Amino acid sequence: MKKWSVVGLVALLGIAGGLSGYLIAASSQAQTPVTYYSHIAGILERNCLNCHSAGGVAPFSLEDPQRVVRMAAAIKYVVENDIMPPWPPGPLSPPMLDERRLSPEEKELILRWVASGAPLGDPSQRPPSSPPPRPSERTPDRVVIMDPPYLPNKARSDDYRCFLLDPQLERDTLVTGYRVYPGQKSLVHHVILFVIGPDAVSAAEARDRAEPGPGWTCYGGPGLSGVGANALSNSLGFWVPGTDGTDFPHKSARLLRAGSRIVMQVHYHTAHVTQNSYDATKVHLFLAPEGASLIPLQGMILAAPVEIRCPGPYPSDPNDPCHREAAMRRAEPDFALLSDAIHQICGTTVQEYLRRDIGDGSAQRTQCDFRVRQNGLALGVISHMHMRGTATRIELNPDTPQAKILLDIPRWDFNWQGNYWFQEPIPLKAGDRVRIVCVYDNSRAIMGPDRQMVPPRYMIWGEGTLDEMCLGGVAFIRQ
Numbered sequence: 097m098k099k100w101s102v103v104g105l106v107a108l109l110g111i112a113g114g115l116s117g118y119l120i121a122a123s124s125q126a127q128t129p130v131t132y133y134s135h136i137a138g139i140l141e142r143n144c145l146n147c148h149s150a151g152g153v154a155p156f157s158l159e160d161p162q163r164v165v166r167m168a169a170a171i172k173y174v175v176e177n178d179i180m181p182p183w184p185p186g187p188l189s190p191p192m193l194d195e196r197r198l199s200p201e202e203k204e205l206i207l208r209w210v211a212s213g214a215p216l217g218d219p220s221q222r223p224p225s226s227p228p229p230r231p232s233e234r235t236p237d238r239v240v241i242m243d244p245p246y247l248p249n250k251a252r253s254d255d256y257r258c259f260l261l262d263p264q265l266e267r268d269t270l271v272t273g274y275r276v277y278p279g280q281k282s283l284v285h286h287v288i289l290f291v292i293g294p295d296a297v298s299a300a301e302a303r304d305r306a307e308p309g310p311g312w313t314c315y316g317g318p319g320l321s322g323v324g325a326n327a328l329s330n331s332l333g334f335w336v337p338g339t340d341g342t343d344f345p346h347k348s349a350r351l352l353r354a355g356s357r358i359v360m361q362v363h364y365h366t367a368h369v370t371q372n373s374y375d376a377t378k379v380h381l382f383l384a385p386e387g388a389s390l391i392p393l394q395g396m397i398l399a400a401p402v403e404i405r406c407p408g409p410y411p412s413d414p415n416d417p418c419h420r421e422a423a424m425r426r427a428e429p430d431f432a433l434l435s436d437a438i439h440q441i442c443g444t445t446v447q448e449y450l451r452r453d454i455g456d457g458s459a460q461r462t463q464c465d466f467r468v469r470q471n472g473l474a475l476g477v478i479s480h481m482h483m484r485g486t487a488t489r490i491e492l493n494p495d496t497p498q499a500k501i502l503l504d505i506p507r508w509d510f511n512w513q514g515n516y517w518f519q520e521p522i523p524l525k526a527g528d529r530v531r532i533v534c535v536y537d538n539s540r541a542i543m544g545p546d547r548q549m550v551p552p553r554y555m556i557w558g559e560g561t562l563d564e565m566c567l568g569g570v571a572f573i574r575q
């Protein structure tokens with residue numbers, strides 16, 4: 097527990113530091129008034145409008161000046177607390193590519209503007225439009241698209257659907273990057289691309305056939321037995337609004353074996369679904385020419401035990417939903433096996449987790465260390481939990497003077513998960529340790545995707561909405 101309170105303290109100091117900077121700047125520049133037209137419109141254009149415009153994923157547009165003025169207090173709140181633009185990695189994380197973050201100066205201008213009454217100012221002072229840089233347009237080597245289009249299921253508030261796509265790879269192929277183009281921009285909240293190796297294709301096809309309509313309902317992963325447990329570490333990439341796609345950095349590429357398929361998981365917000373809301377989300381893939389000198393990305397998989405208890409005393413009745421045995425009986429056999437086996441990997445026991453004092457159950461922590469096998473360069477990182485997750489961290493050589501945080505997400509939000517690529521590669525040495533930490537809140541009922549309140553129950557590993565995971569990965573290249 098201690099660690100997280102230190103994190104909290106550092107975050108607090110960071111905020112205080114920012115604030116004192118703001119006060120100094122405010123007093124020295126008190127003469128220059130900040131108006132909507134002179135400063136704010138440009139900041140919003142660069143940082144907010146790709147989601148907050150007509151037809152965008154955000155629930156309202158920030159294009160109309162009057163509207164922005166009316167929302168000044170809400171804008172202050174989300175900017176001050178780093179809620180918007182959505183960017184989960186906290187300040188302890190290393191600098192990442194494509195960060196969606198306001199600069200300290202931009203933040204300060206917005207806060208000064210709101211504090212001075214959010215004046216509109218003079219429209220002639222509006223600087224010329226400068227939209228944010230987008231990843232360069234590239235001609236795709238493969239275009240894969242959902243076919244036929246899919247009408248999101250309005251019976252659920254959040255519809256998570258998996259679609260099986262065939263990139264028609266006749267030989268083992270290095271993928272250098274991808275772009276995702278949502279068909280219905282206002283409905284598609286996130287997209288995860290999973291690689292399905294040739295040996296798992298028939299399982300995926302069977303899963304697809306088993307459910308009527310295009311694709312199948314899925315949640316934490318594609319839900320294919322046998323390959324499900326580590327499917328996420330097999331992901332090609334993530335997409336959330338505001339990041340069109342990724343070009344894998346430092347001449348790295350992901351190797352897809354001949355005959356591989358892609359499962360595209362789409363998370364739809366369904367509140368505004370009508371009978372015309374058919375979605376056909378599309379993926380562009382960039383492939384390396386044969387013989388290209390690129391370095392294949394390797395994945396180091398990280399996972400920690402998931403033994404999340406209900407608040408209050410541990411029940412003695414094995415049929416109680418808060419008892420581990422009930423959770424094991426509910427689970428898919430693969431995940432029940434994994435839930436036990438992971439303790440051997442991590443050198444922990446179920447009993448040890450059951451003996452812990454979990455207080456009110458709102459900050460249950462799990463962790464596991466893994467050894468680096470060979471020298472390399474870490475290029476990117478990912479961490480994944482479901483709805484009960486509140487914070488996660490991946491750290492290199494923790495508890496040593498060389499400790500380095502690879503990812504720190506102080507406020508986990510399932511809706512804004514992603515994979516992150518470092519601005520500078522981070523060296524890994526054989527023998528280094530990498531720790532994954534996950535923290536969960538199981539103290540109260542939460543809203544499930546079918547709009548029902550779900551009370552706490554014992555949670556082990558699983559792919560369902562009501563199961564949990566503590567799964568991470570480090571993408572690296574060998575050296």
Ligand code: HEC
Nearest residue numbers: 140143144147148153154155170171174180181182337338
């Ligand atoms: C990547 C997409 C994206 C970007 C960029 C973005 N927003 Fe948002 N914003 C959303 C979404 C989606 C919501 C709805 C709540 C949610 O899903 O988190 C939202 C909600 C909000 C809210 C309402 C908060 C609430 O609690 O409901 C405000 C205010 C806001 N955004 C302001 C901004 C401002 C100001 C910026 C730029 C500095 C910005 N947003 C950038 C997607 C975005």
